[in-house]
Amino acid sequence: MDSTSFGELGWRKTLIEGFEHLGLDGHALLMDAGISSSSPEELTGGALSDGVGMAFELAIVRSGDPALGLKMARHPLKPLSVLSHVVLSAATAEQSLRVAVRYVPTFWPMVTMHAQTLPDRTLVILGMVPGKRPVPPACFDFFVTMLISGYRIVTGQRAKLLKLHYPGQKPANPQPWLDAFGCEVEFGAQQCMVEVCASSVRRRIPTANPAIFELSERIAEQASKRQFGVTSSRVRTEIVKCLGKGEPRREAIAAQLGMSERTLCRRLSDENTNFVAVLDALRREMAETYMQQGDFNPTEITYALGFSDPSNFYRACKRWFGSTPNALRQSGLSLAPKPVSAPSAARSAIQRIARGMGLGKDHSERGADDRVLHQRRKSDGDRRLSPDPRRPKPDAS
Structure with missing residues (x-):
C-alpha cells in the first residue's frame, strides 16, 4: 500500500465520512482548508494541524452546530486498516493503548498522543503538533470521542472516565459535552487529558490473539516506514525546512514530527544513528551542493546551513573535506565525498530549498554505489562534469 492510500485511510477518509454523515460536503471542506490533495511530505507538522483545525471551523460555520466534533466518530477503526487488527x-486495553500511542502518527500525523500509568488511573494526553493557528475545541471533541468509541468497540464495554481536562472554554450549553464524555469535565484546561480508571485499562479484550497481534503489529511497523520513510529520513526533511532559521533543535524537530524528544532519540537509535549525526551528514551534503554550484560565498552558505557563526562552518569543512571553504571553491570542484545516506525524500527537499535560493535547475545526484557527485554548470554552454577519480584529493594537512 503506498503512502497516498495510507494517508487517505488514516485521516482524510475519516474526516470526509464524518463530515458527510452530518450532511456536509467533506471533500469541499478539506479542499477549502487546503488539505484535500497535498503530498504526504507537505502534510506534516504544524501546517497539517492548521488545515485540520480550519476544516472543523468551516464545518461549524456551515452547519451552525458548535458540538459537531462530538458526532463524527461513527466507525473509529474502519479506516485504520492493519492497525485495527x-x-x-x-x-x-492497556496493550492496545500502547500500540495506539506508537502508531497514531502513521494515520493522524497532526496528532500527538501520550499515556502515563498511575496506580489508580491512566492519563491519556491528546494534542496537536503546534501550528500558526490556535487549535479549535472541535478538534479535541473529535479525537476524544474517537478514543472513547474505539475503546467501546475493542472491549465491548464503555470506558470508565474519571475526568476530562478540556482546553476549550465552557459553552453556553455544556450538556452535549457532559453527555458525550460521561464524566466530570474541566473546561479551560491547559491541555487535553483524559483520566481513565485503572479497571478500564486492565480490561481484557475478547478478540485477543497473540499470533495475530504479532503479525499485524509487524505489518503496521512496515506500513509506518513506507508511509513516512525511516525516522532519519523524516528528520532530514524537517531539518531542511528550518535550517535557514538557525541551529535546528532536537526538541523542535520532534514536535514537528508529532513525537516526544525521547521517542525521537529511541527511533534514531534503532536505526544506528542520532540527531547530531543526521544533522551533520545533511549539512555536509548541502555544503557540497552549494560549493559545487559556486554561486554563494562561504558566509552565505554558513547561514543557509543554520550555523550561527562562519567559524563553525570553517571548522566543519576542515572536518568534512580536510580543507577550508575558500580552498575548496578554488580547487575546481574536486570534492571527494564520504559515503553518506541520502534518501530520495531528503534529496528532493534539498533541491526545493536550492531552487528557492536560486541555485539553478540542475543539482547534485548521488549514485547508489560510489555516491560520486555529478554537477552541471554553465561553461561554454551546458556540459556534464564529473570528478576525475585520478585527481588527487584536497590536502588534509
Missing part, C-alpha cells in the same frame, strides 16, 4: 488482537 493490532488493537483488536491485543491482550488488554
